[in-house]
Amino acid sequence: MIAAVQFRNFKALRSTGVKLAPFNLVLGPNGSGKTSLIQALLRLRSLAGLAPATEPPAGGGGPRIDFAFAAPFQDIGVSLGCSPDELVCNVLSVSRPPGPAGEALWEELRLRLRTIRAYLFDHYAMAVPAKPADAPELASNGGNLAAVLAHWQEHEPAAYAALGAEFCRLMPEFAGLVLRPGPGGTVELCARLQANGHECITAADFSQGTLYQLAILVLAFAPAPPAVVCLEEADRGMHPRSFRELRDTLYRLSYPRDEGMDRAPVQVITTTHSPYLLDQFREHPEEVILASKQGTAATFERLSDRADILELMKEAHLGDLWYSGILGGVPGE
Template sequence: DFIKSFDDLHRYFIENAFLKILIYQPDTNKLKLPGKLADEIHVENDAANMVSFLDNIRDQNPEILDRIKSDLNDCLDDFKDIRFMKVKNNGAFDKKIGLIDKRGKIFWAEELSEGTLYFLALLSIIHQPNPPELLLLEEPEKGIHPRRIHEVMDFVFRMAEEKGIQIILTSHNTQLVDEFDDTPDSVFVFEMDNGETKIKNLLTDIVQPGNKRLEEKGLPKIYDTKLLGEKWFQGFLGGVPV
């Protein structure tokens, strides 16, 4: 369409910016299912087409699949390779996915943990051709064993930085919140106030003003950015149920 005014131009850029935003919430139940044989070059929002995507890039972009295998092994070193197998479904053929461990045993998708499947989906999202510039993840810690949250999320953040992807995530997990001890300015707290949702920056709207009020009263500072998850759980940072 012809752009007639500055408002049209502004709206055009906003609309195109939103086209680059994708919200991903991998559905681990769907990740366990066989995938259709299709030419998939992008991962869907719920990653339900992950099997088809990985099977397709094996032929068209083998270097991407090799990178996914390598990254999977770096973070979840129990597994060293990915395997596909045709399965018959109502007269047609689908494909199922499995991971091969160090001993050569294959664990098919229905046998894998939700956390392992979720991480494989995240790798597929990040390494897909033309990945999104802005990636929104809803509660990415779901299905990940508590002992693996730190290493998995650290790995995802490093991969996103390498790819130039900005990540916005929501979480109700104290361990994941702890990952932001050193970057409190990256954390925003959402809470209800008189029926409205208020958004506060953890550093500039909570920690710094809180310490200033204490200092004015001659009291020692109690707001810091260490053990953020515990402080949030105890209610010091807001964002608690009402």
């Protein structure tokens, strides 16, 4: 949905842009703009709910973020103007086709932008029993995971059954998910063990990676997912041998037709520091964005834009090429 983002004097992103695909894996050293990209999208979501300014953001050297969009919104441009200290971006400017048709197109896009979501999962919060009223949308930290699953069990049984089956396939030690009453009117999540179907392990005893993988499955199997999903470190807590399954789960969001689903694709932007996860994208370098930092200035580069990438991949794995510094996007020495 979002085709490109251009930054000017926003945090470390002094003069750079990035083209976005349906799926985007962003990697680079700390302070190279990965989180700033997600923050820009969240600010776009917030300001999309307000009336646009009558004048575009002021020129000069002030911070500014420009957004371009894919069809059918390719004729709409959105700019965010920020305060000089870069702490507040509160001026929204929209260019669109004139007349009622342009207004209707912007209204449709605006509603989609309002569904942008970002997640940084907290396994401690996810393991706590949740109140059913906290459903049905997954919280940004995943803290209402049990409530969302309980809501699905009652109101979206097909999605709940499909998620449960996939969870057990990925985690064969479990025979199924169980939701039971918890203290104070909450609902508690647990899972039955395959070896002993009568024993139920509570979410508090799940591994960190198990909770994260379950939360990502909730996003992937959601009947009505957001238009854009941003994930900070989607691979946290997971063994590298599970990264192919992680990639395929996220692909379910971006490429629903490949899974036989009739819904709009979800644009995914996820960050990582893992060369092992990068290795899973050898066949799709167009989905990889390298963030680099020289001094105080950060830049983005799509891996497929490198003229030498195909030759380099003949010599080594992508993860090795990145880790060694050949591709850039590593901490300065």
